[in-house]
Structures are given as C-alpha cells and as structure tokens.
Amino acid sequence: MSNAIPQSTENGNNLQSRAPLKIAIIGGGLVGSLAALSFARRGHEVHLYEYREDIRTAELVQGRSINLALSQRGRKALAEVGLEQEVLATAIPMRGRMLHDIKGNRTVVLYDPCTNQCLYSVGRKYLNEVLLNAGEKFPNIQRHFEHKLNYVNLTHGRMEFKRAPNKEIVEANADLVVGCDGAFSTMRQQLVKTPGVNYSQEYIEHGYLELCIPAKNGEFQMPENYLHIWPRDAFMMIALPNQDKSFTVTLSMPFKVFDTIRTNEELLNFFHKYYADAVPLIGEERLLKDFFKMPPQHLVSVKCHPYHYGDKALILGDAAHAMVPYYGQGLNAGMEDCTLLMSLFDQPNLSTAEILEQFTELRWRDAHAVCDLAMYNYVEVRK
Known part of the structure; x- marks a missing residue:
C-alpha cells in the first residue's frame, strides 16, 4: 500500500474515500493519462508506464494523428479533472457536417439546430500533452516512459517490462493494474487467457491514409466550424479543422482500391475524378508526397467481456472496446470509462473487487452498442 497524500477538488472537497492503493497504469495515451490523473487526485500512488518516449518531446508520426471529435461525454471527464475549459479554449467547434458532392456542391447538416450543441475538433497530441502536464503537479504520479509491458501476472499484480533502449528487464508490482494500452493491448492478451x-x-476492409489541407495566407481554405465529408459510397474522405488553420484529412477506402493506385498519374486521375474540389486545396505536389509516404493503415473493432480480473486487473478504453473512428466516439467512450470508474471508487462501502465487477456490469453493454453504432456509421457516412 502507498502513503500517498490525499488530494482535493478545487472547491476543497476531499476526493480520498478509501485507503490508497498502488496502481499501475499501462499506457500513457489519452485514457491512461486521464486515469492516472483521476487516481492521483484521490490520493493513490500511481505508476504510469508507456512504451513510447515522452510524446511531449517526440516528433509526431504521420498517419497516426487522426483528430479527435470531443463530445459531451469527453467534456464531462475533462471537467472532473479540471481541464475542460483549458482544452475547449483551443478546440474548434464543429456545428455540423458539410457534405461535398462529386460536383463540388456543399450541403450543411447541423448536429443540433435547436440548442446548438456541437462537437469540438481537438488534436490528439495536444490533448495528450495537456493531460500529462496536469499530472506533473501530483507528486504521487511516477512516469516510466519507454517501458514496454512483456507480461503481467493477473493474480498477484506482478509485471515485467522491457525498457528501451538497452532492452533491460524491469519488474514491478501493484495492488491494481489498469490496462489502457490500446486496441492491441498486451493487458487484454493476458486477460483473455483466463477462463x-x-x-x-473484426478488421474492416477499409484502410486509411492521412492527408492535409494547409492554411493559405494564414487562413482556413474551407469553413472551419464543420466536419467536412466527401461521401463516395464505397469510400470517403473527411477533414477536421486544426488550430494552425489547416485541416487534417483522412482518406478511407477499401484496400483493393488503394492497391489500384500505384503511380502519380493514377493518383491524380483518381482525385480529379472523385475529389476534384479538394485537389486545389491540398495541392497536387503535396497530395503526391503525402499519399505515397506510407501505406494505408488498418482499422479494427474489438469487443471483450468481462473487463476485469478479481480485484487486481482492469482494462479501459480501446483495450476494452476499440471501435472504428467513423462515429467519433472512441476517445469519448474511453474517457467516459474513467468517469464511471471514478464514480465507483468514490463509494467507500465498495471493495476494489466489487468496484471492478460493477464497472464491467455497468459498462459492457453500452460499450458493445457504441462499437456496433460506429460500425454502422462507417457504412452510413459514406452514402
């Protein structure tokens, strides 16, 4: 057990309602860094393990930086750790979809014409940095970057990591191990071995590539307060606004269509046929460079049940319920996991085993439903 100091909310209410635990969080991405912050605010001793280097000092890897559409459920989770207003201050509201047809005509479909609720475009790297920086204020969070989980003994909470760059083996233990290590989770691999x-x-037949519509003369080239969509039935393209006045563009197509585009001429012919209005926005030179820079990436949908093992282990976020990104709820669902989990930890009459069991029971049906909705929307949004 840890002797971590109690933490309090901004209004002075003590969040520590139980004896502090030593908690290991596997994965320092968005859900992992949020979970670390949430546990630390409740006085627990938190060890955050991440296989990558610190993202705050690392170069952003192209093709892995799909923007995030922050919704109310994500905002609620950020509000509970005091970060909602900081994030919204630089986020860009998206009031609805702007649909681009094959002739270049644009149609606006508002999300909420009655009360004007909207989604917010947020950069993945930026949000991760905000969460990690907030955690720096808590002495009861210890960060371990470049630690790749090799193995975890779920019964005893024992872990083995390989630490870069010399591949040194590091052993650790915790009262509770929380896996937030993504769609290809090592924690989940261990969990599914248990009876x-x-x-x-399920892998979908479509892959994705990231492109960019740069700013022009320091301004957006399209209206910024929309999620832009080029639906083309069998494939599509979407664009989300960025703070630097650019748009992050995601091209999604069946792998068999990607395979037909091998040369510069084939690519330009394809874009002039299906995305003619986007070509001058992206620029032919940049389009050729970005398209052929790396192969299209795979997308997978994951379902799992239960999410816990006894009182020792739990998985959250994509580790528990990865979904295709076309419903815009992957991040929001992962952050909502933290909201639900913390609400259970705040009930002092519940044991850790009861908390984890109730989390699974309260969460798995909703998570499966969102995965199904995301898969359905992946078809619907292309039409």
Whole structure:
C-alpha cells in the first residue's frame, strides 16, 4: 500500500474515500493519462508506464494523428479533472457536417439546430500533452516512459517490462493494474487467457491514409466550424479543422482500391475524378508526397467481456472496446470509462473487487452498442 497524500477538488472537497492503493497504469495515451490523473487526485500512488518516449518531446508520426471529435461525454471527464475549459479554449467547434458532392456542391447538416450543441475538433497530441502536464503537479504520479509491458501476472499484480533502449528487464508490482494500452493491448492478451473471458475482433476492409489541407495566407481554405465529408459510397474522405488553420484529412477506402493506385498519374486521375474540389486545396505536389509516404493503415473493432480480473486487473478504453473512428466516439467512450470508474471508487462501502465487477456490469453493454453504432456509421457516412 502507498502513503500517498490525499488530494482535493478545487472547491476543497476531499476526493480520498478509501485507503490508497498502488496502481499501475499501462499506457500513457489519452485514457491512461486521464486515469492516472483521476487516481492521483484521490490520493493513490500511481505508476504510469508507456512504451513510447515522452510524446511531449517526440516528433509526431504521420498517419497516426487522426483528430479527435470531443463530445459531451469527453467534456464531462475533462471537467472532473479540471481541464475542460483549458482544452475547449483551443478546440474548434464543429456545428455540423458539410457534405461535398462529386460536383463540388456543399450541403450543411447541423448536429443540433435547436440548442446548438456541437462537437469540438481537438488534436490528439495536444490533448495528450495537456493531460500529462496536469499530472506533473501530483507528486504521487511516477512516469516510466519507454517501458514496454512483456507480461503481467493477473493474480498477484506482478509485471515485467522491457525498457528501451538497452532492452533491460524491469519488474514491478501493484495492488491494481489498469490496462489502457490500446486496441492491441498486451493487458487484454493476458486477460483473455483466463477462463470465462469473451473476446472478438473484426478488421474492416477499409484502410486509411492521412492527408492535409494547409492554411493559405494564414487562413482556413474551407469553413472551419464543420466536419467536412466527401461521401463516395464505397469510400470517403473527411477533414477536421486544426488550430494552425489547416485541416487534417483522412482518406478511407477499401484496400483493393488503394492497391489500384500505384503511380502519380493514377493518383491524380483518381482525385480529379472523385475529389476534384479538394485537389486545389491540398495541392497536387503535396497530395503526391503525402499519399505515397506510407501505406494505408488498418482499422479494427474489438469487443471483450468481462473487463476485469478479481480485484487486481482492469482494462479501459480501446483495450476494452476499440471501435472504428467513423462515429467519433472512441476517445469519448474511453474517457467516459474513467468517469464511471471514478464514480465507483468514490463509494467507500465498495471493495476494489466489487468496484471492478460493477464497472464491467455497468459498462459492457453500452460499450458493445457504441462499437456496433460506429460500425454502422462507417457504412452510413459514406452514402
């Protein structure tokens, strides 16, 4: 057990309602860094393990930086750790979809014409940095970058990591191990080996590539307060606004269509046929460079049940319920996991085992439903 100091909310209410635990969080991405912050605010001793280097000093990897559409459920989770207004201050509101047809005509479909609720475009790297920086204020969070989880003993909370760059083996233990290590989770791999754990995954036939519509003369080239969509039935393109006045563009197509585009001429012919209005926005030179820079990436949908093992282990976010990104709820669902989990930890009459069991029971049906909705929307949004 840890002797971590109690933490309090901004209004002075003590969040520590139980004896502090030593908690290991596997994965320092968005859900992991949020979970670390949430546990630390409740006085627990938190060890955050991340296999990558510190993202705050690392170069952003192209093709892995899909923007995030922050919704109310994500905002609520950020509000509970005091970060909602900081994030919204630089986020760009998206009031609805702007649909681009093949002739270049644009149609606006508002999300909420009655009360004007909207989504917010947020950069993945920026949000991760905000969460990590907030955690720096808590002496009961210890960060361990470049630690890749090799193995975890779920019964005893023992872990083995390989630490870069010399591949040194590091052993650790915790009262509770929380896996926030993404769609290809090592924690989940261990969990599904235990009796009674159901697991399924489905790769979709579409891959994605990231492109960019740069700013022009320091301004957006399209109206910024919309999620832009070029639906083309079998494939599509979307664009989300960035703070630097550019748009992050995601091209999604069946791999068999990607495979037909091998030369510069084939690419330009394809874009002039299906995305003619986007070509002058992206620029032919940049389009050729970005398209052929790396191969299209795969997308997977994951379902799992239960999410916990006894009182020792739990998985959250994409580790528990990865979904295709076309519903815009992957991040929001992961952040909502933290909201639900903390609400249970704030009930002092519940044991850790009861908390984890109730989390699974309260969460798995909703998570499966969102995965299904995301898969359905992946078809619907292309039409």
